[in-house]
Amino acid sequence: MLWVKSLHIIFMVTWFAGLFYLPRLFVYHAMCNDQPGNERFKVMERKLYYGIMTPGALLTIVFGTWLWLGYGFSGGWLHAKLALVAVLVAYHVYCGKLLLDFKHDRNRHGHVYYRWFNELPVLVLFAVVILVVVKPW
Numbered sequence: 005m006l007w008v009k010s011l012h013i014i015f016m017v018t019w020f021a022g023l024f025y026l027p028r029l030f031v032y033h034a035m036c037n038d039q040p041g042n043e044r045f046k047v048m049e050r051k052l053y054y055g056i057m058t059p060g061a062l063l064t065i066v067f068g069t070w071l072w073l074g075y076g077f078s079g080g081w082l083h084a085k086l087a088l089v090a091v092l093v094a095y096h097v098y099c100g101k102l103l104l105d106f107k108h109d110r111n112r113h114g115h116v117y118y119r120w121f122n123e124l125p126v127l128v129l130f131a132v133v134i135l136v137v138v139k140p141w
Contacts, residue, residue, distance in 0.1 A: 005074050012067035015060050020129060022057030023092070026099050027122035033106055034115040042109075049103050061096055065089070080141030088128050088135075095124060 026049060033045035068089070072082075105111050113121075134140075 005071070008067055008070050008074065012064060012071055015063035015067060019057060019060035019064050019092075019096075020125060022052055022060060023095065023099070023125040024122070026052050026057065026103075027118050030102060030106070030113075030118040031115045031122070034111060034113060034118055046107055049106060053100060053103050057096065057099070061093070065093075079139060081135045081139045084141075085132055085135045088132050092125065092128055095128075 029045060029049050029052065033042065033049065036042050036045060102111075102113075
């Protein structure tokens with residue numbers, strides 16, 4: 005199970021790297037005014053979302069489920085963690101929607117919106133790590 009736990013953590017870090025970086029790309033993309041720059045951001049965002057973030061998310065969930073099946077489901081901390089994972093999945097899906105908006109030149113938000121949007125996964129990461137390490141309930 006230590007291998008499974010290690011892989012869960014590795015893919016969680018991979019997923020979070022994308023969750024932190026994609027909205028930062030959105031900040032710069034929203035500020036970009038030239039066509040070659042816009043096209044470059046579209047490629048970077050697509051590769052990050054489909055090549056790193058989505059596989060990281062799926063493998064995090066696969067190995068997390070494996071851990072759950074191996075150790076069992078107990079404690080209020082785990083319920084809270086799973087709720088936060090659901091928030092992250094929704095955030096991930098919304099990032100995909102924003103990615104499509106940029107792809108089709110339909111972005112409706114400014115760079116300030118994306119700067120604030122970028123903070124949510126940071127808050128969730130803090131909460132999840134505290135829940136997993138401290139197990140307050």
